[in-house]
Amino acid sequence: MTKPALRDWQSVRDEVRRRIHARQWKPGDLIPNETDLAAEFGCARATVNRALRTLAETGLLDRRRKAGTRVALQPVAKATLDIPVIRHEVEGRGQTYGYQRLARDWAVPPAQVSGSMRTPASRQMLHLCALHLADDLPYAVEQRWINTATVPAAEREPFLQISANEWLLAHAPYTHGDIAFSAAAADEAEAALLSCAVGAALFVVDRLTWDNAASVTKVRLIFPPGHQLRTAL
């Protein structure tokens, strides 16, 4: 009796996942190569490739160029986070977006900021503070430093009509960066802006982006109590 062919990559993915869950293929096991699997499943090798690549991206398989594909020994769940412009995020929730520039000034940043941005410690940088709103309620406070040596056009932008969050994405693309999530107690200024108690637990996102070797911007986004960042696993 021949098995029915698996036509699409999703069916191949499901069958490979089934074998791993059923421990037919155990953690650390080398699984058959793509050519053999394609022959067994009656599909194109590219179909198998797509399925295995997807499972590797979720951490279930461990693919090595020459050593073949193994069932992951220490499966690491992977989640992909989309980090949209805040205006798009708010509008995506079906809410009306609002924006208030609170401050735009030049200042020498704290040593921790110039250190992480690799800018001269005594050089003034463009500093912004803004409030993002959703349906007229505070959605996030944005505190930002911009390296105008990397983004000279920012020197002429007042950021009154458009947030730096949105302006930079259009005017200063970045090559890489890092992002950190944490919790922080609201200080007096944050509590006033976010309409919460001093000391309330706030969700905080810190982001630093680079255009190759030059830092672009360092931003802290502070969200009111109850804010959640969700994604699929």
Add this chain to the structure above:
Amino acid sequence: MTKPALRDWQSVRDEVRRRIHARQWKPGDLIPNETDLAAEFGCARATVNRALRTLAETGLLDRRRKAGTRVALQPVAKATLDIPVIRHEVEGRGQTYGYQRLARDWAVPPAQVSGSMRTPASRQMLHLCALHLADDLPYAVEQRWINTATVPAAEREPFLQISANEWLLAHAPYTHGDIAFSAAAADEAEAALLSCAVGAALFVVDRLTWDNAASVTKVRLIFPPGHQLRTAL
């Protein structure tokens, strides 16, 4: 004068990114197809494909099967989060991992838990509370409900030597799930376990996993003040 050929996919990726940053290709523009780009760059079409795929994964390009590849109109930054077993996470920081099971009992979960896990509202579920340590200091509190209809083997596991966090990954693989990050104020029990003040801002991870249509487990991980979850952009 002929341009030097771009040999590897990284060079192709960098050149495509340069053109987008230089606004030679603007947001919304359709870029040349892979065959034309391969001819221009003097490389294989697969090399171009790999480069474009990578840029699409970071949100810079928007690829449609039939409509071709465009420069993204609303670039969305994407970050991939690795979510390892807590023991591996602690050991990866070069610290010594410790584990204490605090409670293992059967209880009817709050309606919010049975509702999101789609289990009968009045059915008892396996409930666990545990403390993870790094170099003998509290690293995270784990509060967990396990659906033993999906994972019957958990009924016989005492979770004294191994955390449910680690045991489930080996014994109850999941097909999908969701994860949420937020901040919460420490209650008295959390403050005592995490050696912090009541009301301190704690970083919280909520995760719900499924094996196809059956829920596997719902877990809340609570981290002490100062904890950061970091990843590359």
